[in-house]
Amino acid sequence: MRNIFVLLLRYHALLLFIVLEVISLSLVFNRNSFQRATLLSATQQVVGGSQNLSFEIRKFFTLGKVNDSLSKELAILKEEMLATKSSGRIPTRTLSKSPEIYDLMPTKVISNSVDQRNNYITLDIGALDGVEKNMAVINQRGIVGIIKGVSNGFSSGISILHPDFAVSARIDELNENGLVLWEGGDIDYVSLANVPSHVNVAKGQKVVVSGYSYVFPEGTPIGVIEDFNLKEGDAFYSIRVRLSNSMRNLDHVTVVKNIKIKEKEDLEESVIE
Secondary structure (H helix, E strand, O other): OOOHHHHHHHHHHHHHHHHHHHHHHHHHHHHHHHHHHHHHHHHHHHHHHHHHHHHHHHHHHHHHHHEEEEEEHHEEEHHHHHHHHHHHOOOOOOOOOOOOHEEEEEEEEEOOOOOOOOOEEEEOOHHHHHHOOOOEEEOOOOEEEEEEEEEEEEEEEEOOOOOOOOEEEEEEOOOOEEEEEEOOOOOOEEEEEOOOOOOOOOOOOOOOOOOOOOOOOOEEEEEEEEEEOOOOOOOOEEEEEOOOOOHHHOOEEEEEEOOOOOHHHHHHHHOOO
């Protein structure tokens, strides 16, 4: 305690100067709009610079994960190319039985929510890059979402973790169709509905996009059946599917454009008329 008093006595003039300086600056910035705006501008520049530095540092330390992901995807593509050359057929792991009808636009996820009832994704490409509403978003692990809004440089859409999201799906081993949707709760699981009770459903069966979807390429992975239930008297199973995609860790994705969808829609409209 004595040392504190000694320090105060020794530096009382300096401390008094600092206190008066803080009071003076406070009065200046509070009573003068120009000086206040200048201070706010300088503060925003400092904060923005620090946030940008923080982003660059995080990006640097995640380069390894990104490279691993891209390496795996390249390995898969090479494997498919070799399979195509050796067998003379289109491999089953391609985006579709008719891959030439799809344009692929790689991009980066800049925003992604997973803890809401209605979850959205935002991408760093937009109308100037050819993105349109209702295009599919996928990555090498499976489906991600659907584009619902587009600006010149950005696009946003609902992810699979949204109550309005639904996609026609197929149990691959059984060639049996159903409907995949998210009913809230656990973000690692979706439900597979409309699978009739006479089908031999089993744990571990793969669920993929069916041929009835014209937004997502047929065969795009969705997940694996982890649990199912059939109550007495029910006509359809209650099926729980574990997603093949980790929606928490989305980074690079691909926007998929079906270049023949307009032709299909025009044909259907003409038939209805």
